[in-house]
Amino acid sequence: MxxxxxxxxxxxxxxxxxxxxxxxxxxxxxxxxxxxxxxxxxxxxxxxxxxxxxxxxxxxxPKCNHVAARSMEIFRRLGLAEKVRNAGLPADYPHDISYRTTFTGCELTRIPIPCRRDRFTSKHGPDCNWPTPEPPHRINQIxxxxxxxxxxxxxxxxxxxxxxxxxxxxxxxxxxxxxxxxxxxxxxxxxxxxxxxxxxxxxxxxxxxxGAELVGDAIVQRVQSTYIRAPDLIRRQNCERAWGTGVINPRRAGMVYAIDGRERWLIHNYMSPGEIDFEKVDRDACIRTILGVGADFEYDII
CATH class of the missing domain: 3.50.50.60 (FAD/NAD(P)-binding domain)
Structure with missing residues (x-):
């Protein structure tokens, strides 16, 4: 082997x-x-x-993008919590969730979540004051x-x-x-x-x-996911950085996740009910609509 x-x-x-x-x-x-x-x-x-x-x-x-508190508690018992928490996004990168018209467009609202530097000291916001020695951590599987x-x-x-x-x-x-x-x-x-x-x-x-079988809905949401490298994207935002950005507009909805806090991003394009065939959906057009960028914007698919 x-x-x-x-x-x-x-x-x-x-x-x-x-x-x-x-x-x-x-x-x-x-x-x-x-x-x-x-x-x-x-x-x-x-x-x-x-x-x-x-x-x-x-x-x-880049599938898993978040480690829950219970998993962090397990990592703590196994002696891995510190290594896990010190990896992923830069220490000062906000773990917030932002909702915008497009990634580069107007912000509608935001859920503040402390960056890993402030995770144990921040006392304000809906994701603080967890009754655990190991609160959640945003870290991608890579x-x-x-x-x-x-x-x-x-x-x-x-x-x-x-x-x-x-x-x-x-x-x-x-x-x-x-x-x-x-x-x-x-x-x-x-x-x-x-x-x-x-x-x-x-x-x-x-x-x-x-013989284990799935019980429940086989499909909850159809998503066309793309992992990209776009160094210029981070500076095009009109608001503070966020770990996850939910995009809501009449043309296309999706989610953009910051992977390394610099140039790598995971884009989830939420398929419309009538969009059954993934190959017939224009991936590039959907990405540009979710990001709110024109044809001149350059990115590479990883």
Whole structure:
């Protein structure tokens, strides 16, 4: 299997195919949930193997953009809260939510939320005075996940196998067996574990294996999301910066999230009821309408 990764690039033991015959717990998926669970189990003295289809250190998609107080409390117990809170947006970047006609247009209202520098000292606003030692934190997954990965990879009880895919799951009374395919070589091997946990997203092979089904509305909102680099966008605002900017106008509604507080942004274009085919929606035109910029504005899609 491919090498596991650490931020300092120090070599650590790598789990290879020959060592995957059996184990205690197998977690499928090394996103924030899978990695946090692996760290928690290792903290409790349990050996864990984590399977992830991406390569080690391959950047995640910018999906998760906020860590709730309860999760921050868990990170505190695991010794990660300070690292997590010191990452993400610049220390003085407001975590506010602003509502505007366009991103560069008139502000309608604002929800003030302290920047991370002032999170423990600010006493004013609806998001202050939380009865917890670890209030929420705005941090995108592209910053959060590497912190969790580095910590997990350094634990002796955690083995992370990258560029691997679980293809088949067989459940018995007291164990579970899986077929794991090495995405680099194409070879496959069956391994057995006492427990199997699926943290592998919406298309989870584990979820399908145990027969878990979605209950409720399958689609709440259809969103065309675009991750962009636009260094000139931040200075075009007519009001104070914000972590999240909700855009409301008769032509197009959406949300713009500041990812690094400088040049990277995540734009959610809220699809209208009649817009079923994503490919038929003019992505560029929608982005410019949400941002409130003309054809001369330059940006790159990441």
């Amino acid at each position: 491919s090498d596991t990764w650490r931020a300092d690039q120090d070599p650590i033991p790598v789990l290879v195919m020959a060592e995957m015959d059996h184990g205690e717990v197998l977690i499928v998926g090394a996103g924030p949930v899978g990695l946090t669970l692996a760290i928690d189990l290792a903290w409790r003295g349990i050996n864990v193997t984590v399977i992830e289809k991406r390569a080690a250190a391959e950047p995640p998609e 910053f959060l996940e590497p912190i969790l990965f580095e910590h997990a990879a350094a634990q002796a009880r955690i083995h992370i196998v990258n560029r691997a895919l679980v293809e088949d799951v067989s459940i018995d009374d007291d164990s579970v067996s899986v077929v794991v395919r090495d995405l680099e070589t194409g070879s496959a091997r069956r391994a057995s574990y006492r427990y199997l946990i699926g943290c592998d997203g919406a298309r989870s092979v584990v979820r399908k294996a145990i």
